[in-house]
Amino acid sequence: MTNLSEFSSQLADTAEAVAASLVTVHAARPISGSVVGDDLILTVAHVLNGDEVTVSTPDGRHLTASVVGRDPGSDLALLRAGGLSLAPLSPAPAPRVGELLLAVGRPERGPQASLGLLRQSGLERGWLPAGAEPFPGVSGGALVDVCGGLVGVLNAGTPRRGLLAVPAARALKVAELLSQTGRVPRGYLGLATQPVVLPGTGAVGDMQDTPQDGRPPQEDGRSPRGPWDRAWGPEGRGPWGGRGPWGKPGPRGGQGPRGPWDREGGDPRSAGRGRGRDEDGRAGGWGRGPRWPEGTRLGLTAVQVETGSPAAQAGLKVGDILLSLDGEGVRHPRELLERVQSRAGDTLTARILRGGEEQDVALTVGER
The missing domain is CATH 2.30.42.10 (PDZ domain)
Structure with a gap:
């Protein structure tokens, strides 16, 4: 029991230390941001509507951060907040299958954490499954190992279900490119x-x-x-229902989900086949045929x-x-x-x- 208590205490200490390098990003909905450099913050891009956003620091300060750049490929955005003065997160070695991971975020109500387990090796379409339960505002937070090393930047708003992360090496490379040129x-x-x-x-x-x-x-x-879908359809519809593979409208007739280029989500009558809504309110999901x-x-x-x-x-x-x-x-x-x-x-x-x-x-x- 003593060993278990010590391990639990260590996890709590890790979550507390990581949370000290996270901010709250007041975007379309409150999300988290991970400090990755001097005055630099990585967060998710899909909820940022303008070129400036307010961030709240662990010590209660409210700073205006400018959007340095966005990368649609990783759904990451880099923010710069002058006078941030928070220690950046350090990358961890690549995690192994069976390793415990912590998903740590800083939504409006303060630090939150969720414990996960890396269940498989490799990535899923470039994403690392966090193995942890998502919670509101977790996107932009940090996926870390039990020592607090950065494993990835979290995103609960991907087209795939569940809590995923951009691997740390890729996320930090995106941050470097955005800080240098504003684009990837x-x-x-x-x-x-x-x-x-x-x-x-x-x-x-x-x-x-x-x-x-x-x-x-x-x-x-x-x-x-x-x-990738139920049927191509007797009327020549594309594999995503009413829209053909090049996004041209086809005869819907109330049938078939919208395709992967349609940002409005799936037809509710095609539940389980089209694009749904995730925790961050973003349309997502490959067709489930x-x-x-x-x-x-x-x-x-x-x-x-x-x-x-x-x-x-x-x-x-x-x-x-x-x-x-x-x-x-x-x-x-x-x-x-x-x-x-x-x-x-x-x-x-x-x-x-x-x-x-x-x-x-x-x-x-x-x-x-």
């Missing part, structure tokens, strides 16, 4: 792709009858169903490689199938875009399938 270069590969079901993985139907984009035909031979049979592998087949692009320089060719980036699978072109748009200049390990054999390719993300 947008990454690109110069690669056009479409989803494909990999042969021999238990996909529905005969692979020879499967369209190249990986959508198995229905039993009645009509419009195919895909993994029927699952592929267990064992099915999806990849992205290259249908076009731009001449002179990063993809071409890495040796990628039309017909190559992209399986993963840095060990994390990619199943949709939109997901690929999200994964690379904030990684300009980074070199990723791309696993591809070419001629029936898997191989790793070093792929440096370009900038534009």
Whole structure:
């Protein structure tokens, strides 16, 4: 019991120490901000409406902070508050599976914390699952290890459910770029792709009858169903219901959720399939259509490689199938875009399938 009490006391001490480097950001709704440098604060961008915002410090001061820049790719914004005089958080080593983590925020009512457990290795579309319960105002707060080292900057307003964090290394890089230039270069590969079901993985139907984009035909031979929504629809609607894949309006007829480019959220009659609302009031959520049979592998087949692009320089060719980036699978072109748009200049390990054999390719993300 003594050891447990000591451990509990240590967690409380850690939460208190971390909270001393957090501020309250009075945005569209009160959120948290993590101090990462002299007068510099990282917070989430999606609730900041103007170029200035008021922040409250742990000692009760109210300061005006200017928005230095925003990064849509990570949903982070960098604030500068003159005279802040708070110690910045220090990055921690990469956490291991099974490690306890603390989600610490400073909403209006004062410091709050939630205990989590890192349940898996790797990232989910560039995000680190916090393994902790979200609470109002946690976004912009700090995900830390039991010693108080910064593991990530929290965000409860992502398209995916649950409390996630931008990994500390990426968050601090974003802060550095924003402080220097006010922007984060947008990454690109110069690669056009479409989803494909990999042969021999238990996909529905005969692979020879499967369209190249990986959508198995229905039993009645009509419009195919895909993994990202319920149906493509008899009237030629796109895979996200009433809007086609390029965002052009289609016949809704009261059916189908809105797509990932529609910021207004999902049709309430399509519960569980469209984009809902999260704790921070932000539309989010990938379509939740029927699952592929267990064992099915999806990849992205290259249908076009731009001449002179990063993809071409890495040796990628039309017909190559992209399986993963840095060990994390990619199943949709939109997901690929999200994964690379904030990684300009980074070199990723791309696993591809070419001629029936898997191989790793070093792929440096370009900038534009």
